[in-house]
Amino acid sequence: MAGFDEIRFALEAASGGKNTIILDDAGMPSVMVRIPMFYWSDVIEGGEDAPCSAFVVDGKVHDCIYISKYLNVIENGRAYSLPGRDPAHTLTIDDARAACAAKGRGWHLMTNAEWTAIAHWCVRNNTVPHGNSAFGKYHAAPHERGVLVGDNRGEKNRNEMRTLTGSGPASWNHDHTDYGIADLNGNVWEFVAGVRVVDGEIQVIPDNDSALNVDESCGSVLWRAIDAAGNLVAPGSAGSMKLDGVKSGISGPEDVAVGDGFKLSTEVRNPNYTGGEEDISHRAYGWMPFFDLSAEVGLEPSMCLQQLGLYPRQDGYRDGGYLFLRNYGERVVARGGSWFDGAIGGIWDVYIRESRAFIYPDIGFRSAYIEL
Numbered sequence: 001m002a003g004f005d006e007i008r009f010a011l012e013a014a015s016g017g018k019n020t021i022i023l024d025d026a027g028m029p030s031v032m033v034r035i036p037m038f039y040w041s042d043v044i045e046g047g048e049d050a051p052c053s054a055f056v057v058d059g060k061v062h063d064c065i066y067i068s069k070y071l072n073v074i075e076n077g078r079a080y081s082l083p084g085r086d087p088a089h090t091l092t093i094d095d096a097r098a099a100c101a102a103k104g105r106g107w108h109l110m111t112n113a114e115w116t117a118i119a120h121w122c123v124r125n126n127t128v129p130h131g132n133s134a135f136g137k138y139h140a141a142p143h144e145r146g147v148l149v150g151d152n153r154g155e156k157n158r159n160e161m162r163t164l165t166g167s168g169p170a171s172w173n174h175d176h177t178d179y180g181i182a183d184l185n186g187n188v189w190e191f192v193a194g195v196r197v198v199d200g201e202i203q204v205i206p207d208n209d210s211a212l213n214v215d216e217s218c219g220s221v222l223w224r225a226i227d228a229a230g231n232l233v234a235p236g237s238a239g240s241m242k243l244d245g246v247k248s249g250i251s252g253p254e255d256v257a258v259g260d261g262f263k264l265s266t267e268v269r270n271p272n273y274t275g276g277e278e279d280i281s282h283r284a285y286g287w288m289p290f291f292d293l294s295a296e297v298g299l300e301p302s303m304c305l306q307q308l309g310l311y312p313r314q315d316g317y318r319d320g321g322y323l324f325l326r327n328y329g330e331r332v333v334a335r336g337g338s339w340f341d342g343a344i345g346g347i348w349d350v351y352i353r354e355s356r357a358f359i360y361p362d363i364g365f366r367s368a369y370i371e372l
Helices: 004-015 093-101 112-124 150-154 303-307
Strands: 019-023 029-036 064-068 072-075 078-081 107-109 141-145 189-198 201-204 224-226 242-245 262-265 286-289 322-325 330-335 350-352 367-369
Touching: 004 019, 029 112, 029 367, 064 112, 072 093, 078 093, 078 367, 093 107, 093 189, 093 367, 107 189, 112 189, 112 330, 189 350, 201 242
Parallel strands: 029 078, 322 350
Antiparallel strands: 019 029, 029 064, 064 367, 072 078, 107 367, 189 201, 189 330, 201 224, 242 262, 286 322, 330 350
């Protein structure tokens, strides 16, 4: 790529090393944000005095990770972090994983471990990002606007109100500077790797091993459940952490919200859907403010669940964010909310409602990179 070294040097010099350009194995560039390694205790009161799991891959601690500055687009089957683009959307999580892995060694779909590490960092540094949460603007500060994609600039089609990648103000970036990660809050939900919920049971890929593009298929043997102490155990183990409905589900085929949300439990007594339909992709579901999620009597949520953004902390974290869930079948995870979520959106939004075949215009993704 002609002039690449000069361009990269200029960007790194201007950003103080926060931003760089990394080429994939086809020689094509992505703009990336360098995140230096930190400990859980650096960002969470009472957190482990150990490297944040986002930096631990296959047992090795890395001194940094690189996160796409921009929501990704797909060109020639590969994911790219580029400014001023309509972010990729209407694709499955497996499509997103494949587009990231196609870039070569070290490239991967941003993982839940990486997402939540950055979210905790934002809270600790008082830079929780704003974003496109209200049809092209930030709901709590309407003067903060991004550039709407294509025909939506005239607000003729309010069904799709994505903004061009990175077109919002600095407050839409994770560190509130021009050199932060853009659009973590709103615009489109983002699929994340390394986490799922199966019949209400929370399952993860250990540490940040998802960065290796390991098998995350439905039947993969790499998935692990989490016990009450925060240990990783085999799926289906007695006492593993689950999300149980607060009220009884329904047996009808309607795609409707039921009950009063969820609670952390060791059993699922109240699945949202109790019928016998073979296709369970769009039956009953539940939702609730993420920060209102509580545990059943006698169950103490582990620090592991809080670190991974799967159970809320209460020490100054409350800034919106909802939990959407179907606690039956296999459900993949997206985070961050979309352009129409308003005050209920935010970086703690967690969407666990859909099967891995789900596509929609308000769900996209971003790639990440670790030197392997």
